[in-house]
Amino acid sequence: MTNDVYLSIGTNLGDREHNLKSAIQALRKKVTIKNISKVYETEPVGGVKQDDFLNIAVEIKTTMSPHELLEFLHEIEKGLHRIRKIHWGPRTIDLDILFFNKISLKENNLIIPHPEIKNRNFVLIPMLEITNNDRELHDKIKGMLKNTNDQNSVREYKMGAEKLE
């Protein structure tokens, strides 16, 4: 069975453009990329003083289970030398599972949908862009964006030489 999954990717350490590009390349080895949002430069959410992030949302298709996918995402993070870490602190790369089909899951190491979606403009704005094919999800994101308390800025970012596609 092919699963329809949405991911959030963020980076605020080192060469951020290169980190995003490397994460996409690594994903392509095992999953099919259906859609990538624009790149956004975003103020850090969560109270830790740190540099601005680059964020994107990505739609993928995969036959992996949620746990297999989580393991794969952790491998990608390790490959990009992510150092752990201050909670909600700076990172070379962070890959989160936002939605996995329509499932709900609450386990110690995996919660789906990701519980912070509604508190994060840096997730909601790129998600609005790539959910046009799923009216129900698109409307849900629209509602969350309307009601979110997040006041942090999310602005379109022009990539230099490093294009994502």
Ligand SMILES: Nc1ncnc2c1ncn2[C@@H]1O[C@H](COP(=O)(O)OP(=O)(O)OP(=O)(O)O)[C@@H](O)[C@H]1O
């Ligand atoms: N939906 C999810 N996607 C990715 N990781 C998740 C998810 N739900 C729970 N986790 C768990 O969260 C753990 C810590 O993740 P991480 O270090 O990236 O947290 P964080 O990025 O600081 O916070 P956040 O998850 O709020 O963005 C992961 O090892 C993973 O087991």
Ligand SMILES: Nc1nc2c(c(=O)[nH]1)N=C(CO)CN2
């Ligand atoms: N703007 C922004 N803020 C964050 C981000 C992120 O990707 N972008 N990730 C965090 C931890 O997951 C904490 N805060």
